[in-house]
Amino acid sequence: MATRRPRRAPRTPGEHFAVLDPATGEDFAQAPDQQPEELDAVVARAREAWRSWRADPVARTTALLAAADAVTAAGADLAPLLTREQGKPLAEAEAEIARTAARLRYFAALAPEPQPRPLDDGRPVRSEVRWRSLGPVAAIVPWNFPLQLASAKFAPALAAGNTMVLKPSPHTPLATRLLGSVVATALPEDVLTVVTGQEPLGARLASHPGIRQVTFTGSVPTGRAVAVGTAASLTRATLELGGNDAAVLLEDVDVERIADRLFWAAFRNCGQVCMAVKRVYVPARLHCDVVEALAERAKAVVVGAGLDPGTQLGPVNNAPQLARVEHYTARALADGARAAAGGHRLDRPGYFHAPTILTDVPPDSPVVTQEQFGPVLPVLPYGNLDEAVAAANDTGFGLGGSVWGTDLDLAGAVAERLECGTAWINHHAELSLAQPFAGTKDSGVGVAGGPWGLYGNLRPFVVHRPEGP
Ligand code: NAD
Numbered sequence: 001m002a003t004r005r006p007r008r009a010p011r012t013p014g015e016h017f018a019v020l021d022p023a024t025g026e027d028f029a030q031a032p033d034q035q036p037e038e039l040d041a042v043v044a045r046a047r048e049a050w051r052s053w054r055a056d057p058v059a060r061t062t063a064l065l066a067a068a069d070a071v072t073a074a075g076a077d078l079a080p081l082l083t084r085e086q087g088k089p090l091a092e093a094e095a096e097i098a099r100t101a102a103r104l105r106y107f108a109a110l111a112p113e114p115q116p117r118p119l120d121d122g123r124p125v126r127s128e129v130r131w132r133s134l135g136p137v138a139a140i141v142p143w144n145f146p147l148q149l150a151s152a153k154f155a156p157a158l159a160a161g162n163t164m165v166l167k168p169s170p171h172t173p174l175a176t177r178l179l180g181s182v183v184a185t186a187l188p189e190d191v192l193t194v195v196t197g198q199e200p201l202g203a204r205l206a207s208h209p210g211i212r213q214v215t216f217t218g219s220v221p222t223g224r225a226v227a228v229g230t231a232a233s234l235t236r237a238t239l240e241l242g243g244n245d246a247a248v249l250l251e252d253v254d255v256e257r258i259a260d261r262l263f264w265a266a267f268r269n270c271g272q273v274c275m276a277v278k279r280v281y282v283p284a285r286l287h288c289d290v291v292e293a294l295a296e297r298a299k300a301v302v303v304g305a306g307l308d309p310g311t312q313l314g315p316v317n318n319a320p321q322l323a324r325v326e327h328y329t330a331r332a333l334a335d336g337a338r339a340a341a342g343g344h345r346l347d348r349p350g351y352f353h354a355p356t357i358l359t360d361v362p363p364d365s366p367v368v369t370q371e372q373f374g375p376v377l378p379v380l381p382y383g384n385l386d387e388a389v390a391a392a393n394d395t396g397f398g399l400g401g402s403v404w405g406t407d408l409d410l411a412g413a414v415a416e417r418l419e420c421g422t423a424w425i426n427h428h429a430e431l432s433l434a435q436p437f438a439g440t441k442d443s444g445v446g447v448a449g450g451p452w453g454l455y456g457n458l459r460p461f462v463v464h465r466p467e468g469p
Helices: 036-053 057-073 075-086 090-108 146-159 174-184 201-206 220-232 255-271 284-300 319-334 385-393 408-416 450-455
Strands: 016-021 026-032 115-118 125-133 136-140 163-167 192-194 213-217 236-240 245-249 277-283 338-341 356-359 376-382 400-404 422-425 458-466
Touching: 016 075, 026 174, 036 136, 036 163, 036 192, 036 201, 057 075, 057 090, 057 146, 057 174, 075 090, 075 146, 075 174, 090 146, 136 146, 136 201, 146 163, 146 174, 146 213, 146 450, 163 201, 174 192, 201 213, 201 220, 213 220, 220 236, 245 255, 245 385, 255 277, 255 284, 255 376, 255 400, 277 284, 277 385, 284 338, 284 356, 284 376, 319 338, 319 356, 319 376, 376 385, 385 408, 400 408, 408 422
Parallel strands: 136 163, 136 213, 163 192, 213 236, 245 277, 245 400, 277 376, 356 376, 400 422
Antiparallel strands: 016 026, 115 125, 125 458, 338 356
């Protein structure tokens, strides 16, 4: 496979949209506003590139390892651009890029195994399961971890022998475009193509007849729209959707010991993490202590532009998301909640919201029942454990959950009762590249991560033959 420099995305001059810096609210760059009609040619080229890309697994491994090196080498360009358009502190952008390179390396080393399976009905026949790539596949990702989520899509897809058309969010198109061109320097042309644009570009990509699978990460309503699009073209779909993760604290929890970890499990990336802690349930006896410990940290945290040294918490990524966070907070306060810290947006340019700890929140308040996806955390008291587990599970979401306490056996038993894809004890949202990642209920359909992620990008192909001539 010859490696070539990537071709420039086809453009008609003038078709661009503005990209805003969430730390100022002002536009600082433009991205190509590619039109749905352009996708036919992009998908056709991805299909053509698939013919040779699927054929040589050794060359794929070499290319993906080279791509990982290229990403690491480009870190100094990628990280500030990611921070500028996304808002996160620079150190977190650097960590995201390291994770992107690590994911490429992980999947480069993973290969599907042929599986000889004797039939169990006594016939002298063997069937062997082999694995085939799918063809050109599509990925659609949100703005909270643009690079990490993009690589969670393209690393397993390319390792499996597929080619990919990837669409980032219009809120964060730039770092993904740069990442795409960096990765593409190590790959044959058209194996990975990043397209940027506003809707209906994503809708068209999700229902494109030339696409063999769509992997989508984003909100539940958009996930439903994608599912409708893929149903129309009978295309496989993996949907990684929203979450409303609960943290359940036990009677024996050591509040001071866990407070930092719990705080950052809710507030990292300004709370814009699918698997952030979004509700905390605390035994009534400890409620004041926990509210105080979290509020103390919320008041002390350094909020600022991600590029400013010392910033611990950046802005919310975009104006509609800030409006949602403000709305949920104001509604809770109007319904009788009290802000032990924050409770309002910050009076400065950009999309900054004060880190907020809410207490006395009615359990049916939207900040509890919906996904706030921002720097606001309700802390709710409970009477007994059954009540806490019932409240934690009383949601349409089922992404993650956690249990915090000293008695690890009890914590483990409570974790078993959480209706979610991943449950942690004394942690939250720590993930390994090798583990399956799957939500239940409205949080998703399909499995990503580890070997499951690789096989999710393949189809079984069975060869059935007699044992003898
Ligand atoms: P979103 O659903 O608004 O957008 C996600 C992507 O879909 C974007 O690229 C967007 O441009 C595109 N899109 C919009 N309309 C579309 C359509 N009709 N057809 C196809 N694509 C379309 O989500 P968001 O606001 O960008 O991201 C936040 C959401 O993502 C939260 O709900 C969060 O929990 C979720 N999320 C989930 C995971 C996970 O792994 N489960 C990870 C990160 C974020």
